[in-house]
Each structure stands twice: as structure tokens, then as C-alpha cells.
Amino acid sequence: MNKHLKKILIAVLALMVIAFLVLNKQGVFSKKTNALDGNSSRASTILPVRAMIVKFQPLDDKIVAAGTVSPNELVDISAEASGRIVEIHFEEGKNVNTGDLLVTINNADLQAQASRNGYQLNLAKDREKRQLALFKKQGISQQEYDQVLTELNGLKADSALLKAQLDKTIIRAPFSGVLGLRHLSVGAFVSPGTKIVRLASTQPVKIDFSVPERFASYVRKGTPIKFSVENQEEIFSASIYAFEPVVDQRSRSVSARALFDNKKGEVVPGSFARVELSIDKLVEALQVRTETIIPEMGTSKVFVYRNGKAQPVQITTGLRTESMVQVINGLVAGDTVLTTGLLQLRPGMCVELTQIQ
Numbered sequence: 001m002n003k004h005l006k007k008i009l010i011a012v013l014a015l016m017v018i019a020f021l022v023l024n025k026q027g028v029f030s031k032k033t034n035a036l037d038g039n040s041s042r043a044s045t046i047l048p049v050r051a052m053i054v055k056f057q058p059l060d061d062k063i064v065a066a067g068t069v070s071p072n073e074l075v076d077i078s079a080e081a082s083g084r085i086v087e088i089h090f091e092e093g094k095n096v097n098t099g100d101l102l103v104t105i106n107n108a109d110l111q112a113q114a115s116r117n118g119y120q121l122n123l124a125k126d127r128e129k130r131q132l133a134l135f136k137k138q139g140i141s142q143q144e145y146d147q148v149l150t151e152l153n154g155l156k157a158d159s160a161l162l163k164a165q166l167d168k169t170i171i172r173a174p175f176s177g178v179l180g181l182r183h184l185s186v187g188a189f190v191s192p193g194t195k196i197v198r199l200a201s202t203q204p205v206k207i208d209f210s211v212p213e214r215f216a217s218y219v220r221k222g223t224p225i226k227f228s229v230e231n232q233e234e235i236f237s238a239s240i241y242a243f244e245p246v247v248d249q250r251s252r253s254v255s256a257r258a259l260f261d262n263k264k265g266e267v268v269p270g271s272f273a274r275v276e277l278s279i280d281k282l283v284e285a286l287q288v289r290t291e292t293i294i295p296e297m298g299t300s301k302v303f304v305y306r307n308g309k310a311q312p313v314q315i316t317t318g319l320r321t322e323s324m325v326q327v328i329n330g331l332v333a334g335d336t337v338l339t340t341g342l343l344q345l346r347p348g349m350c351v352e353l354t355q356i357q
Contacts, residue, residue, distance in 0.1 A: 049341040050355040051305055054286055054331050061280040061319040063218070067209030067227060067273035072259075073175050073201035074269075079190035081105055081168040090197070092181050096173045103196055107169035114162045121159055124152040177201035202269055205262045207238055209275040210253040218279045219243045219256045227258075229271040236260055236267065280319060287324045292337050293317070303345050305336040305353060310345045 083105040090102045128148050135145040180198035184190065207227055211219060223240045243256040258275075260267060293300050293315070300317055303310045315330030331337070336356065338345065345351070 046350045046352050047310075047341050047344055048354045049305075049310075049338050049345075049351045050357070051336045051338050051353050052289060052292070052357045054288060054327070054335040054337055055333050056284040056286060059282040059285040059287055059319055059321065059324065059326055060278055061282075061321060063211055063215055063277045063279055064322070065209045065211050065275045065277065067207050067275040069229065069267055069269050069271045069273050070206040070208055071177075071200040071202050071269040072204050072206060073177060074198070075174060075200075076198050077102060077171060077173075077196045078192075079103075079105065079171070079194045079196065080192055081107075081165065082191045083107065083169060083189070085184060085186050085188050085190060088182065088184075088186055090179055090182075092179060092197070095176070095178055096199070097176045098173055100173045101170065102173055102179075103171040105169040105171070105190065107166055110162060110166050110169065114159070114166065117155060117159050117162055121152075121155045124148075124155050128152045171196070173199060175199070175201055200269060202265060203262050204259050205267055205269055207258040207260060207273055207275060208255065209258075209273070210248075210251065210255045211277060213247050213252045213254065215277075215279060216247060216254045218277060219254050223277070225258050226276045227260075227273045229267055229273055231268065231271065232266055234266070282319065282326070285319070286327045286331060286333060288315075288327055288331070288337050289339060290320070290323060290325055292339050292342070293325060294342060302331070303338040303342065304331070305338060305351065308350055308352075310338060310347070310349045310351045312347050 085103060086106045087104040088102070089104070090096060090100070096102070131140060131145050131148040134140045135142070177199045178201075180200065182197045183195055190196070207225070219240065221240060221242070225238050225240060226235050227238060228235050238258040238260040240256050240258045244254055247254055288302060292302050294302065299314055301312050301314045304313050305311075313330050313335075316328040318326035318328045320326070336353075338351065339357070341351070
């Protein structure tokens with residue numbers, strides 16, 4: 001009985017082996033495998049991408065230039081005369097008005113000379129009056145009167161000279177502004193040109209910048225600009241009030257200057273400024289992002305999403321900004337333009353939209 005069962009099992013196994021070989025030769029198993037592989041291949045060729053919807057929106061074409069914030073007025077307060085500082089009348093970092101006394105330099109010798117000159121001048125004036133009365137009565141000659149008058153005029157000139165020298169020892173603020181750090185103390189000896197303190201007028205401030213020669217026609221008095229500085233997130237507005245009438249031959253650019261009121265003091269003079277000057281503005285324009293455009297043999301193209309596939313479309317571009325480009329021909333409002341995966345895309349390639357902006 002056991003031998004009979006063994007023979008039956010061996011026969012069944014032999015038949016199964018023969019059936020497998022026949023079916024495999026006919027390609028039954030390979031067809032299933034190929035079908036699975038085909039499904040996997042198709043899944044792997046679907047590229048996930050992001051896209052944007054093309055629509056009409058305002059477009060502002062502008063020039064971006066590097067600029068510098070400058071104070072409206074700036075001066076280093078320096079000594080005009082030699083001498084010792086006897087008094088400092090200001091505090092560092094404080095506001096001062098035009099004519100405020102800042103520093104006094106020792107002028108005792110000049111004060112003494114001025115006093116002596118004053119006495120001599122009064123005496124000379126009295127003498128000139130008496131001599132004039134005598135001259136009118138022909139009591140003295142013309143020559144004698146002229147000598148007295150010359151002496152009087154000489155003393156007046158000496159008085160004016162002493163006053164000018166005294167003024168040099170009394171240093172005042174030439175304009176209203178904010179004082180910086182002082183560099184000297186009471187008792188220090190100064191000579192002409194010695195720096196004492198810096199004075200700056202920071203309301204308003206000036207925005208100095210340059211634009212390339214080809215944009216010179218857009219630089220006009222009253223033209224508005226926008227600018228930003230590193231230490232502030234806000235975008236500020238100003239207006240051009242002056243510009244160079246000629247193009248700089250070395251840089252081939254035109255220098256301009258705008259004025260910002262800076263009433264709150266938020267813009268610090270000396271800061272770097274990023275200046276934007278608008279040169280054209282369209283109310284409605286079809287636009288795509290700059291990264292979606294692929295240059296090709298002197299033309300430009302984008303990939304659009306159509307029926308699950310990426311299709312290349314040749315376009316004609318117009319105005320450009322840092323992030324957007326105007327499309328004149330090739331697209332219509334509502335087209336879906338692919339923004340990612342551009343290097344992997346091929347015409348007719350299957351894509352899947354993961355995000356639409």
C-alpha cells in the first residue's frame with residue numbers, strides 16, 4: 001500500500017512539473033510579471049510638480065539701485081583760533097539750535113585789547129567832533145582834520161579786527177542738529193583745525209544713489225522713489241529734488257538725490273539704502289514667475305499642464321521685475337504653468353500637481 005501511494009505522489013509531482021514547464025513556455029507567468037513591471041514603470045514616470053495659474057494683475061517695472069543715507073547737513077566743529085579751552089557748554093548727543101554756544105577758548109588777552117581799544121575809540125570820537133566844529137569855523141586846516149579822522153577810522157578798524165578774533169574764540173552751532181561725541185575736555189589746548197565735536201542735521205535726510213545711463217530720462221525733479229534700510233523693515237517714500245546734469249564718464253551713470261523728512265528719526269544717516277525707481281507701470285498684464293521661463297535658441301518657453309501632461313509653449317516676454325515677467329503672446333489667463341521640476345520635464349511627460357499657487 002505504501003509503495004502504491006508513493007507511485008501516485010511521484011506521478012502527480014511529475015505532472016505538475018510538466019504543466020509548469022508548458023505554461024511557462026507559453027509565457028503565462030512572464031505576462032503577469034511584465035504587467036506588474038509595466039504598472040510600476042508608469043507610476044515611476046509621473047513627476048510631482050508645483051504650478052501657478054496665469055492671470056492679469058498690475059505690473060510695476062522698476063530700477064533697483066544701491067544708495068546711501070546722508071544727513072541734510074554735516075560738519076565737524078573745529079577750532080579757528082589757538083588757545084586753551086576754558087568752558088564746554090554742550091552735552092554729547094543733545095540737540096542744539098542755530099547760534100547756541102558750544103565752546104569758549106581762552107580770550108583774556110583779546111578782551112583786554114578790546115577794552116583798551118574801546119577807551120581809545122571813545123576819545124578819538126570826541127576829538128573828531130571838536131576838530132570838525134573848528135574846521136567848519138575855519139579854525140583848523142583840512143590836513144589837521146584829516147589826521148584826526150584817519151586816527152578815528154584806524155581805531156574803528158582795530159575794533160573790528162579784535163571783534164573777529166574774539167568771535168573765533170567763541171564757537172557756536174552753525175545750524176540746528178544733533179551733537180555727536182566730543183573729542184576734547186576743558187583745559188585742552190587747541191589750534192586751528194582741531195576737531196571738537198560733530199554736528200549733524202538728521203531731519204530731513206538725503207538719499208544719494210546712481211542709475212545706469214540708459215535710465216537717465218527717468219531721473220527728474222519730483223520723481224517719487226521708495227527705499228529701505230537694513231535696520232528697518234518699513235518701506236519709505238521720498239522724492240528726487242536734485243540730480244547731476246551730466247553722465248559720469250567712468251561709471252556711465254547719473255547721480256541723483258532724494259529727500260526724506262525723517263520726522264520720527266527712524267532712518268539713521270550713513271546707512272545703506274536699497275532704492276527703487278519706477279520706470280513703467282501696467283494696470284493689467286499677464287505674468288509668470290521668472291523661474292518658470294526656459295531660454296531656448298533665442299526664444300523663451302514654459303511648460304503648461306494639460307490633461308495630466310507637461311506641454312512646452314513658446315512665449316513672447318515684455319517687462320521684467322525681480323520676480324515676475326510679462327507674457328505678451330503664448331499664454332492666456334487661466335493657463336496652468338509648471339514652476340518646479342523644469343530640468344526633468346520632457347514634452348508629453350505625465351505630471352501630478354502637488355500645489356497650485
